[in-house]
Amino acid sequence: MVSTIVTLIIIVTAVVLMFKHFDVRLSLFICAVALFLLAGKLPQIFVIITQQMTNEKTVVPICTAMGFAYILKLTECDRHLTHLLLAPLRYGKWLLIPGGIIAAYIVNMAIVSQSSTAAIVGTVLLPLLLAVGIAPTIAGALLLLGSSMGGELFNPGAVEVVKLAELTGQSTTTILAQVLPINLLASVTALIVFCILVLIESQKTTIASEEITKTEQNLGIKFEINYIKALIPLLPMILLFVVPVVVKLPTEFANNSVAIAAAMLIAIVAAGLTTPKALHSLPTAFFEGAGYAYANIISLVITATIFTEGIKANGLIETLTNALANRAMLAKFTSLILPFTLAGITGSGSATAIAVMNVLVPIAAKINLEPVKVGTLVSVTAQLGRTMSPVAAVVIMSSTIAQQPPLSLVKCVAxxxxxxxxxxxxAALCNWI
Incomplete structure (x- = not known):
């Protein structure tokens, strides 16, 4: 009993440290050390670190996905996709509101970094929004919502998808099939409510398409779209989900990590061929992206895993399992509210999702729930919670581009x-999902 109470105090301490803007990784690691000391198993930390630093199930997919994102930036394929998505929105002011969110959402599918998505889309979208009379706060909130509320979860290299595949032993295609309806339900609801609020609060003025076109030209936004470049960011998903249906692949590609790495590397070559002048820079850009992923994402995976293993070492998981036994509704409620709240406090959707998944997914089957569905609920709600955090990187990036306080954007999307x-x-409590 005493051990359980102390464990809970340490967990709360980790949350408080993150709320006080301590580095998420440092907060989790310090408290993980305390948890292993409490359990008398401190040497186990070094075993977990060694395993996770070289874990091909997480390192390979995540690092290659971010390496691909850096290649897209180098070859400007990401900009061409952004311009292609925004091109139809020139025909009216009110198309820019839902269309801008959808465009950022799709770009985030290809580029797993929310702040990078906001930076890429924002430089094109924000000037258009402001020029046609949309308030800066609404424009920034629109960018934030599209960049952060869940597009990433459709990318097979997304950290949540990769971690859930590792925990459940399922393929990424199986995971993404489960993610699709749940993620779209939350995202479409948020999109509709946001549009209704904007329509209620904004002046309903009509802007002619000629005025928007003129604005684009004055701002230097309009440029020739290379349609091949625009489609390159979506190539990995085509290779992973369409090609296996029509072509029998070698058995090696049954491995999730190998399949994702192959798709990303083939897409990188394709991106390079669209920009021959950049070919010599491809290796540098790829490994810079992979290094960024290791430093900023894999490090979160490692520390979150150590933290949750520390919780397990003190028997709290068994206590939680017993508490949730025959209480499937309570478990579903926990998988929704806990990650949403923690991500909102800490500003980290990935770290929160991994930590909560590490606890709830392994015990899901024991309490009569589907592990993949539990992990999906955790992942989606962590994304929503992160988007409401004024300390999240994507919120700060969106506020910087819109030149509005982070809290103002958060109020608009709350x-x-x-x-x-x-x-x-x-939907979860009614067993519809």
Whole structure:
């Protein structure tokens, strides 16, 4: 009993440290050390670190996906995709509101970094929004919502997808098939509520398409779209989900990590061929991206795993399992509310999702729930919670581009995100998902 109480105090301490803007990794690691000391198993930390630093199931997919994102930036394929998505929105002011969110959402599918998505889309979208009379706060909130509320979860290299595949032993295609309806339900709800709020609060003025075109030209936004470049960011998903249906692949590609790495590397070659002048820079850009992923994402995976293993070492997982036994509804409620709240406090969707998944997914089957579905709920709600955090990197990036305080953007997206969470909560408790 005493051990359980002390374990809970350490967990709360980790949350408080992150809320006080301590580095997420440092907060988790310090408290993980305390947890292993409490359990008398401190040497086990070094075993876990060694395993996770070289874990091909997480390192390979995540690092190659981010390496690909850096190649897209080098070859400007990401910009061409952004311009292609935004091109139809020139025909009216009110198309820019839902269309801008959808465009950022799709770009985030290809580029797993939310702040990078905001930076790429924002430089094109924000000037258009402001030029047609949309308030800066609404423009920034629109960018934030599209860049952060879940597009990443459709990328097979996303950290949450990779971790869930590792925990459940399922393929990424199986994981993404489960993610699709749940993620879209939350995202579409948030999109609709946001659009309704904007329509209520904004002046309903009509802007002619000629005025928008003129604005594009004055701002230097309009340029020739290379359609091949624009489609390159989506190539890995085509290779992973379409090609296996029509072509029998070698048995080696049954391994998730090998399949994802192959898709990303083939797409990198394709991106390089669209920009011959950049060929000599491809290796540097790829490994810079992979290094960024290791330093900023894999490090979160490692520390979150150490932290949750420390919780397990003190028997709290068994206590939680017993508490949730025959209480499937309570477990579903926990998988929705806990990650949403923690991500909102800490500003980290990935670290929160991994930590909560490490606890709930392994015990899901024991409490009569589907592990993949539990992990999906955790991943989606962590994304929603992160988007509501004023300390999240994507919120800060969006506020910088829009030149508005982070809290102002958070206030604009709070109700839509809560609506998305509410719909998931109702659907989960009614066993619709």
């Amino acid at each position: 109700l839509p995100l809560l609506a998305g969470l509410g719909v998931l909560l109702i």
